[in-house]
Every structure is written in structure tokens, then in C-alpha cells.
Amino acid sequence: MTNQLEAAVLIAVLFGSGIFLCLSRRMLSMLFGFLMLSNAANLVLIAISGDPTGKRAATVVEGAADGRAPVDPLPQALILTAIVIGFAVAAYLTVLIYRLYTDRGTANVTTLFDAKAEPVAGKEDLS
């Protein structure tokens, strides 16, 4: 892992655009923002499969028969877990956004938290 500039740039772009989309007022943009954020984090995990000082990671078997060293399996195991978890959370977020849309009739955060657009008065505080 001597030169990882392209991975660094890609991660920065993904994190940046993910955060930009998350700050959007439209919930659908937020959803896409989170998908990008979790993919950016997964890319970080790919980029680290090796030691930055040039030493091999602990579990790598040295010198395979055809001269190619096998890669460190641990980051791949981490990514696999992270993808599964990210998928579950994205599914939940989708359902929540749909529920908010059916509950409040809006998919925009500004109108969602707008005090003037309260539903029926008198129903409040019965929680």
C-alpha cells in the first residue's frame, strides 16, 4: 500500500457528497446521503487492508507459490459485516421516511418540524 491517493480522493468525495446530501431538507436526499456515507466508510476499510508503514498485516501468509501474496482477510470480513448492517439500517430509514410521509403528508424536514403545521389540536400530550 505505497500509494493510495486515488482511494483517499474517492473516500473524500464520497464522504463530502454524502454529508452534503444528508444536510438536505428533502428526506430522499438524506437517504441517498446515508447510502453514500456507509459506502465511503466501507471504502476506508478496503483502503486499510495493509499496513501504512509497508509491513505486512499479521495474518498474511508470506510468499505463495506463484509469487503473489494473499491479502489480509480481516478487512474483508469487516466490510462484509458492515455492508449487511448498513443494508439493514438503510431499510429501516426507508421505512421511517415512508411512515413520516404517511403520518405527516410531507417528505421535507422543514415542514415536518414546522410548528404551524401541527395536526389536530387537542390530540397533543396524551402520550
Place this chain on the structure above:
Amino acid sequence: MKFFETMDNLVALPVIFPAVAALFCLLAPRPTVWRRVLSVLAMGGLLAHALWTVCHVMAEGPMVLRLGGWLAPYGIVLVTDTLAGIMLALSSFTALACALFGFAEEQTADEHPLRLPLLLFLLCGINLTFVTGDLFNLFVAFEVMLLASYGLMTLESGARESRQALPYLTLNLAGSALFLAVCGHTYSLFGTLNFGEIIGRADLLAGDYRLTLLAVLMLLVFGLKAGVFPLYHWLPGSYSVMPAPMAAFYAGMLTKVGVYVLIRIFGTVLPPSMTDLHTLIAWTAGLTMVIGVLGAVGQGRVQTILSYHIVSQIGFMVLAIGLFTPFAIAAAIFYIIHHIIVKSALFLVGGSVARLNGTDDLSRTGGLWRAAPWLGIAFVLQAMSLAGLPPLSGFWGKFMIIQEGLTQGEWVLVACSLVASALTLLSMLKIWLGAFWKDAPVDRPPVVSGGSRRMSVVVVGMACVSLVIGFGAETFVRVAKHAADETLDRAGYAANVRAANDTVYPAKTPGAPKP
């Protein structure tokens, strides 16, 4: 040898047991009595196991389990030391109390069919956070906990409250992505994710800017979970809209998970030489205390006032972590013990107020001192304890923290904590006057029923436990000190994890019994 292996396997019990109980609960599609009995038995069993663990670990030293038999730095290890044992006991006790309160509040048939299973899954995630000895496993534990908590938060909310889940979800999702990146950074720095292994390798990197960056990122991730000053925005809105027993469990446990992980990471895993960072933690904590309590003063509903107080109280615990001496960490641990029980009990009082008055809006409540005197007594005891009046449990926690602050000459931070305590008393007084002392509103007198009496019994029971902590403070402080010494003994932690390698692959001697 066989005997010791069985003992170490018990480390995984607090994680497996709630998950299995939750699955059994899911077998019944509708809420039934046997489901309630099963959940109570599971939580009671966990509590008994956790108390046994604390005693056992204090006498014999930490227990380590290597999952799947992998050698220690390569596989995942579960470690139970005194601090983890204390937290396990607190989580199962709070879950038990909140579940019982929920049973008192609602008939079996009215209960939401998914509430108990989700609560048990939440408990499973929380317990895994306490016992894990691996950074990525900690991430997984957080996700198990968060997924269950997302579900539980929106499960019973109406059209008006469901939107409050959005800030909670978004901030935690951002936190999770950051945590994943932190895991990657850690692995690239140390080549391992095992806490015991990181300890030795982090010492070699002490003073390196990459280690500082990692520590700052971890502070950001776990500070978000704990609800520390700039990152607390998600907390007050989301806790105050849930049903009372669930809100009480969240209020008691979830932010404290963040505090526990801060103690574990900064106390055990990272080298103690990062004094600049500890100062940063202490000052954020000071701001958290004051800003949280100022937020509470302006609120008009019981549950919202109490939610802002969580933020303020988190400040005290995190301040103790920032002071970073064995005595300060012991103070933080004692404060956690005190706070979890008192805060959950106060949220349950808030739930009882809402049940008796039909609302917890303080402008429309009143007359509860006459209608439910025992609830009033329990509230006064807990509120005074939260504000820190002697001889209740909160006093000892604050006393230890302020004493340590004075020893270190942090006058401004001590002043912050005293101001926060005074303002806490003020807003507790507001609840007392609004809900208990004031006459009942003419059109809506409080309705006392069998359900509300049973709810009061649970609250009074929790108040008794908190009184025991206050009057038996010496014992609890001794346990907290032991836990703090063990947490700060980094070499001991690493050695324990290493020593676990000997238990499953015993030295091959002829004639030795097979494990």
C-alpha cells in the same frame, strides 16, 4: 480445567440469554402472560448472574472468553471485569424495573406484541457493548443496540411523535459511519482490533499525531452516543415522546453506554499520557452540564425537563473522566451507578404523573401529593438525590467529583458543577410544585386506579434501591474504586487477555484429561 472453561463461558451469557428469550417471545404472536413471565425470569436471571459476576470478578480477577476458540489477538474476545459486571447488573435491573412498570401500566392484551422482544434485543446489544474486548465487535454491538432502539422508538408513537425519531436516527447513522471509519483507522495503525493487543501497541505510538487524531475521532463517536455538549441535540426531543417505561430504560441506559465506552477507551485502551485531550473532555463536560441544565429550566413538561437533565448529568460523569485520576474514574463509576437508577425512576414518576393527570404538561397537572402520597415521597427522594443533597446517593457522587476538581485546582469547572446542581434543584422544585403540591385542576382531577397504584409500587421500589446506594455508599464506593483501579490497570488487562490463550490449549501433558 473443565470447571474453569465453564466459568469463562458464563461471560457470553448476558448476550445470548436475552437474544434467546427474545426469540422465544417472538414465537407467540400475541402478548400473553407466559411471555411476561418469561421476560421477567430472563431479566431477573441476568440480574442475579451479573451480581454473582461482580462478586466473582472482584475476588478472582477478570474473566475472558475467546469466542470460537481463536487465539487472543486474532479472534474476538469477551472480557468481564468489575466495571463490566457493574454495568451488566445495572442494565438488567433497569430493564426489569421498566418491564414491571410496563406490566403495571397496561393489561396483557393491550401491550404491543413487539415491545418485549425488542426490549430484550436492546438488552442483548447493550450487554455485548459492556463485555466485548474488540473494537469492531463493539461496532456490531452498537448496531444491534441501535437497530433495536430505532424500532422501539417508533413502535408505539403516534403521528405526532414519530418525527422525533428522525434526528435520533440521522445523527446515529452519521455516528455509525464515522465509527466504521475509526475501526479502519485503528486497524491500519495497530494491525489489530483487540483491546488487549492495542494497549501495548498504542504505548509505542504515544505522542504520534495519528494516535491523537484517532482519539479525537473516538471522542466524537462516543461523545455523540453519550450526548456530550455539541452533540446532544438528538436526545431531549426523542426521549420525551416514548411510552414511559421505554423512555425510562433509554434514559437510564443508552447514554450511559456512551459514557462506559469513553471510560473503557480512554481509561484502558488508549495511553494515559494524552493530557491535552483529557482537558478537552473536562471542558466539554463543563459546558454540557451548564447548557443541559439551562435547557431544562425553560421546559414545561416533566419528561422534557428530565431529558435535558440527562444531558446535564452526563456532564458530571464525563467531567470525572476528564479529570482522569483513579479517584476521579471511581467517582464517575459511582455516579453512573447512582444516575442510572435515579434517572430511570424519575422517568417512571413522569409516566405515573401522565397516567394520573392524563398529561405531563406542568400547567395542567396538580393534586398528586393528596392523590398519590407514596409517589410524591419517591419523587422527592429521587429529585433531591439528582440535585445532590446529602445523604442521598447523588451527594456522594458529586462530592467525589468536586473534591477531585478542587484537588486539581479546576475552579471554573467546580463552579460550573455547583451552578448546575443549584439549577437542577430549581427545576425539580418546578416539577414538585406543578405536579404534586399545586391543587388539582378543577375539570380534570387525578384518577387513581389499581394500575397507577401498582406503578407507584415499582417507583417506590426503585427509590428504595437508590436509598440503599446513598446510605450504603461506602460499599458502593469501594466497588467503584476496585473497578476504577482495574480499568486503569492497562498492563493487567492485556495480560488477562493473553492469559486466556492458555485455557483452551492447555500444555500437552501425557494423561491430561481432554477438554
